[in-house]
Amino acid sequence: MADDRVPAGPPEKKKRGWRRSLAIAVAIVAAFVLYAIAFQTTDVSLDQLQSETRREQLFKILRALARPDLIHYDQEDLVVDAPILVPCNPAVELPATSGPGTGPTLTVEPSCASPGDIVTVIGSGFRADVDVSLKFVPDSEFDVTLPLDRVQTSAEGTFTLSFEVPERTSDNPQFVRAVTSIPIGSWSNRVEVWTDTNLNGVRDPSALPASDQPLSASPLPLPEFTIRDPGGVALIDENGNPIELLSWGGAFEAQSGSTAGLASTDIGVDPFSVGEGQSVQRTGRGAVPEDFAWVGPAPASFGELNAGQEPFPEAIRSRVFINELAFGDSPEVEVAGPPGSDLTNLTLIFFDGEDGKQYKSVKLGDTIELSPRLSDNAINTWDRIVETVMLAFLATTVGTLLAVPLSFIAARNLMRDVKVPLVNLGLAILGIPVGLAVGVQIARWARQVALLVEGNWVLDVVALVAVLLAIWRGAIWAVDVDEDATRTIVDRIARPTVMFLAAVGFFVAQYLSADLLMIVGTATTRAIGFIGNFLFTMGEIIQTITTPMAALVGAGIVAQLGSRLGYLIRTKLPRSTVKILEFPIAAAAGATVAVFIGAVVEWFGQFGNPVATVYVPAAIGAVYGLYLAFRALKNEAVGTGIVIYYIARTVFNALRSIEPLVMVIVFVVWVGIGPFAGSLALALHTTAALAKLYSEQVESISSGPLEAIRATGATRMQTIVYAVVPQIVPPYISFTMYRWDINVRMSTIIGFAGGGGIGFLLQQNINLLQYRQAAAQMLAIAIVVASMDYLSSRLRERFV
Amino acid sequence: MAPMLEVRDLVKVYDDGTRALDGVSFDVADNEFLAVIGLSGSGKSTLLRCINRLIEPTEGTVVWDGIDVTSASQEDLRRIRRRIGMIFQHFNLVNRSKVITNVLAGRLGYVNPILSLINRFPAEDVAKAYEQLDRVGLADKAHNRADELSGGQQQRVGVARALMQDPKLVLADEPVASLDPVLAHSIMRYLEIINKEEGTAVICSLHHLDLVHRYADRVIALNEGVLVFEGTPEEIDDAKFKEIYGKEAERVG
Structure with a gap:
């Protein structure tokens, strides 16, 4: 019996002992060398791991990674300046520390120094526990600052910082500037914003309230910033033109922006010297804003007309103006004008009364989203x-x-048994190019037929339903052959014809449904853009794939017919004739496959050498076909299934x-x-x-x-x-x-x-x-x- | 009268060179119950599968009902197969499908190939399927999943599936080897009914000689792919037994 296997001999232990040890030793050395090479090629370096600067970088990045940028706080800069003289010059008088008595203040000790001296800057009245960045503002015609340091304020809102005076000397006073960011529109800072009905934070109303008076007024709490004294404020319309420019502590001429050259009107009262619940305000009888005189301090009436203010009913049209000011603890401005006036895009610009330059602009009608909110x-x-x-x-x-259909041709157990006699296979392969051409032609006909109704969705639907019904009925009838009965002429001719028409009808149906999808898609694009687009694109895809599909189906059907012809040849003709016929058919099929492969190679390589990519492969393919035919003399069926299986597997693995x-x-x-x-x-x-x-x-x-x-x-x-x-x-x-x-x-x-x-x-x-x-x-x-x-x-x- | 099945010089050599069948020839008459016995690996299953070409024979011919099975085209082969029912040792039901679907699968060779792909069967086939299930006593299990049934029930579904084919011949490959003796007899009795009452020929491979004695008209025995015995069950005496099963074999049962 062939089954009698010789059992493996017992292991020769003694001889193996030293060989084994040697093998282990070699393996250890080999592993050692391998790791050494690995270290060498991957640049393993402890220096880099321990490097101080690298670590700093690393920690910075890790910290950044630990704080993903998801939430955004709206912030505004709060700027406080303190003057300093570098070097000391008793002839120059220092300006007062900017900012009012309230709010954050900044002082420099001593207030004059030489470059390189250490001076101390003290801040108070800031928010608690916030970062303050300190800068040195040198005397320069350019807007430059020199960063000094960052500090955090204490729980009382104070900080102290010593710094070395930079090498900047000037006869004019220079400044130390403290800048902090303050959140606006945040939940914790709600008092600063108005709230509209949607609970969005609104800095101010977008229009003056309705009123049966000729004038209505709206209060505008100002964001937290230092208002300068002397100074001024201008109201600018949406086109950037000044409506009016008011000033306190003296008149000046505006030096910058769209107001440049405009002389201010001194209101003659002090908006800083107001107590709690007080303001300076316009009052009296008048037709234009200038008719009202500034008085105060007087009880504040933000949001309402001021005491004693009586506008002429027929006057005051299309002018919004500043009607009340209070720069106390919570600075506020009131604008007034015809009820319902649009306030959006009006701007308040604040000026420094010393130099007439603007330092702050506040846009009205600004909507702020409530922060914190999702960041961009x-x-x-x-x-x-x-x-x-x-x-x-x-x-x-x-x-x-x-993948689902492809998986079946890559399954060994399904493909292993697919074996086709060589004659059938050869004729099937020869049928493929013919079938491709026929398929393309059929797709063209189907297109012609479909074009008769294309563009009209009603006809499309009717035709589609009719064609689908016809296909369904026809195909079922065509394949429903009682195989035991002898075949009639109907079976032999009518049924295949109906099957063929059903195939053509299938492609007509594809074109029709593609057209329908595109029509519906175009129509829905207006209503639901992305769905319409989807339908339209699906239509286009169906239209595009119909021709290749038809080519493939055609190839399949003609190959099937070739195979059927092979079966007829084998059953009707004597065996010796079949064997002789097999040789030319196999040679031609082999040549066809080889020329196809050659064409693929040619396409990639662009050799332009027909000998190498057409004639030689054709000859090799033909010879291989002959060889197969020769082998088939004895064993007829060719394992096409397993060949397809291997090709499919190879392609899948490569991809x-x-x-x-x-x-x-x-x-x-x-x-x-x-x-x-x-x-x-x-x-x-x-x-x-x-x-x-x-x-x-x-x-x-x-x-x-x-x-x-x-x-x-x-x-x-x-x-x-x-x-x-x-x-x-x-x-x-x-x-x-x-x-x-x-x-x-x-x-x-x-x-x-x-x-x-x-x-x-x-x-x-x-x-x-x-x-x-x-x-x-x-x-x-x-x-x-x-x-x-x-x-x-x-x-x-x-x-x- | 010509035998309904003629097997002549059947040889099967597997790809690995194993000679599973070596020149086996025998006939089966209409209405006959033929038992095939032999050791495991003696070629019984290969023989049964060569008859309907689930396994391609290497040489030899099988002529069934006057048609040469071995040279039939794929289409002719399907037409032959649909009249030959087959029952398997491991039932070979589609476990995840319903019982009724498994039974209806017996009609696949007859029905419209397109409609069957979407699980549509003619009403008379469906009625027939319920009838066959009723016949094997499983009418109430029609909509259970096949793997929810016990072994004996599954084999009865297998019998019902074979009967759906209106078979002229039933091939049973050790139909009771996975079942206990009581169940074995119940399944064998169905085969007996098919054979005796409906006149369907049955070729059944069996392990237990008592089942052979009880049900078979005639016996053939295989040993390493060679036909070593052909005769009635009664002719198997101790000498024949040793010839079939080898010298060390002891009779059991």
Whole structure:
């Protein structure tokens, strides 16, 4: 018996002992050398790890990463200046510290020094526990500052800082400036903003209130900043033209902005010297604002007309003006004018009375979103992460749809038994090019037919329904042959003809549905843009794929006919004739395949050498065909199934081994940078990967049901539907879920190569060293990947 | 009268060189219950599968009902297969499908190939499926999943599936080897009814000689792919037994 195997002899222990030790020693040395090489090539360096500057960088980045940029606080700068003389010059008189008695103050001790001296700056009245950045403002015609240091204020809102006076000397006073950011519009700072009905923070109303008086007024609390004394304020209209320029502590001529050259009108009263609940205000009878005289301090009446103010009913049209001022603890301005006047885009500009320059502008009708709110970065990140997930979703869907049919031809157990006699195979291969041409022609006819009704949706629908019904009825009739009965002329001619017409009708239906989709898409675009666009694009896709589909179907059908012809030849002709016929047919088929391969090579290589890419391959193919025919003399059937199996497996493995990140480079060239390129790359990779995974599932199904179904006389398609599909549905669903999970992960980085999604944003921020922004994207990726992981494992549990 | 099945010089050599069948020839008459016995690996399953070409024979011919099975085209083969029912040792039901779907699968060789792909069967086939299920006593299990049934029930579904084919011949490959003796007899009795009442020929491979004695008209025995015995069950005496099963074999049961 062939089964009698010689048992392996017992191991020769003694001899092996020293060999084994030697082998182990060599292995250890080899491993040692291997690690040494690895260290060398990967630049392992402890110096870098311990370097102080590197560490500082690292900590900075880690801290940035720990604080992702998700939330935005609206902030405004609060600026306080204190004068200093460098060097000391008793002849120059120092101006007073800027700012009123209230609010933050800044003093420099001593108030004059030489460059290099240490002076101390003391701040008080600031907010508690805020960062203050200190700058030196040299005497310069340019707007430059020299940064000094940053300090944090104490719980009492004070700070003290010593600094070295910089090498800037001037006869004029120079300044030390403290700048802090104060949140505006935040929940903690609500008092500063008005609140409209939508609970959005509104700095001020956008219009004067309605009133039956000829004049109405609106109070405008000012943001926290230091109002200068002497100084002035101008009201500027939406076109940037001054309406009026008022001043206190003396008149001046405006030096900058659109008001330049305008002389101020001194109000003659002091808006700083107001007590609690007091203000300076206009009063009296008048037709134009100038008719009202400034008085005060008097009880404040912000939001209402002032005491004793009597506008002439017929006067005061289309003029908004400043009607009341109070620069006490909470500075406030009131504007008045015809009821309902639009205040948006009016601006208050504050001037320094010393030099006539403007230092602050407050826009009216400004709406501030309530802060804290989501930062722009957070919103961008959200948009991109949605794009990422959708990209992965589309790629998974397309990949699954393509991979399911492909997986069957890559399954060994289904393909192994597909063996075709050589005559059939040869005629089938020869039929493929013919079938391709016929298919293209059929698609053209179908298009002609469809064009009769295209453009009219009613006709489209009617025709589509009619064609589909006809196909359904016709196809069922055409295949419903009682195989035991002898075949009539109807069976032989009418049924195949109907089948052919059904195929043509199928492509007509495709064109019709494409047209219908495009019509509906165009119509819905107005109502629901993205749905209309989707329908239209689907229509376009169907229209585009119809011709290649028809070519493939044509090739399949003609190949089938060739195979049928081969069967007739084999059964009707004597065996010796068949064998002789086999040689030319096999040679021609071999040459056809070889020329096709040659054409592919030619396309890639562009050799322009027909000898190498046409004639020689044709000859080799023909010879190989002859060889097969010679071999077929004895053993007839050729294992086409296993050949297709190996080709499919090879292609899948090759595609699978190319990272989508690399594929996307090709697609970016094709369709441009963006998520479309990314989804195409992912779809291609998914198809290959899933086809392989699926086909392994098909291979692992139990063969029992398969042979039981085959034994009932089922066709190949029936066998797949009844024996294979029920067994593979759960693992297919499971793998698809798993793949979606993988695709989400891949699509987060596919943007690095221009494939859209969040990776694009992430890479941009990393390149710009914006680590806090990048951290937001990393966080988003982590959340999405983790939740996808969880979701897909839950779904897989449910389906399997 | 010509036998309904003629097997001549059947040889099967597997790709690895194993000679599973080595020149097996025998006939089966209409209405006959033929038992195939032999050791595991003696080629019984291969023989049964060569008859309907689930396994391609290497040499030899199988002529069934006057048609040469071995040279039939794929389409002819389907037409042959749909009249040959088959029952398997491991039932070979599609576990995740419903019982009724498994039974209806027996009609796949007859129905419209397009309609069957979307699980549509003619009403008379559906009625027939329920009838067959009723016949094997499983009418109430029609909508259960096949893997919810016990082994004996599953094999009865397998029998119902084979009967759906209106078979002229039933091939049973060790139909009771996975079942206990009580269940074994109940399944064998169905085969007996098919054979005796409906006149369907049955070729059944069996392990237990008592089942052979009880049900078979005639016996063939295989040993390493060679036909070593052909005759009635009564002719198997101790000498023949040792010839079939080897010298160390002891009779059990």
